Amino acid sequence: NAGVTQTPKFRILKIGQSMTLQCTQDMNHNYMYWYRQDPGMGLKLIYYSVGAGITDKGEVPNGYNVSRSTTEDFPLRLELAAPSQTSVYFCASSPSSSYNEQFFGPGTRLTVL
Template sequence: NAGVTQTPKFRILKIGQSMTLQCTQDMNHNYMYWYRQDPGMGLKLIYYSVGAGITDKGEVPNGYNVSRSTTEDFPLRLELAAPSQTSVYFCASWTGPEGEGYTFGSGTRLTVV
């Protein structure tokens, strides 16, 4: 079991470029999440998904899009990168209360210049 896998680990984007942050889990979890972490702050929820084909906005969705075509994959899309999107992005899945609760990926550090 690899858990929650995020790629890439690091990326530098120019303003206006687009990219997709990849997130894959091999635990057959229905619930998945994207968070961003800004310096000196806790994580904030961007989008979440309760299963394939179903997504919804979190606290800070502006500038992002998501899709969930399979249970395993939950990519996060940035269409027109802005400096305000410089952050560390974490993907997570819900294991249920019997397990850890939430399992996090190792993060993607994104810099927009």
């Protein structure tokens, strides 16, 4: 199993550009998550999904969109990039229920200039 994979690893965007961060998991997990990590701030939840076709906002959803058409994939879309979206983005997945651990991808480091 590859676990959770994310592409790209690094990206530099100009202000106003758009991009999609890809996330795929091969563990057949129902739940998937997108977090952003900023220095000294821990991880903040952007969006999450409890199954294909179901998504919901997390703590910091503004400026982002998601979709979940399959169990495996959970892409994160940035429509109009802003410098405040410079961050490291992590995708994670877990089986149902809160006692299960979340499995994290290796992250995407995004810089918006």
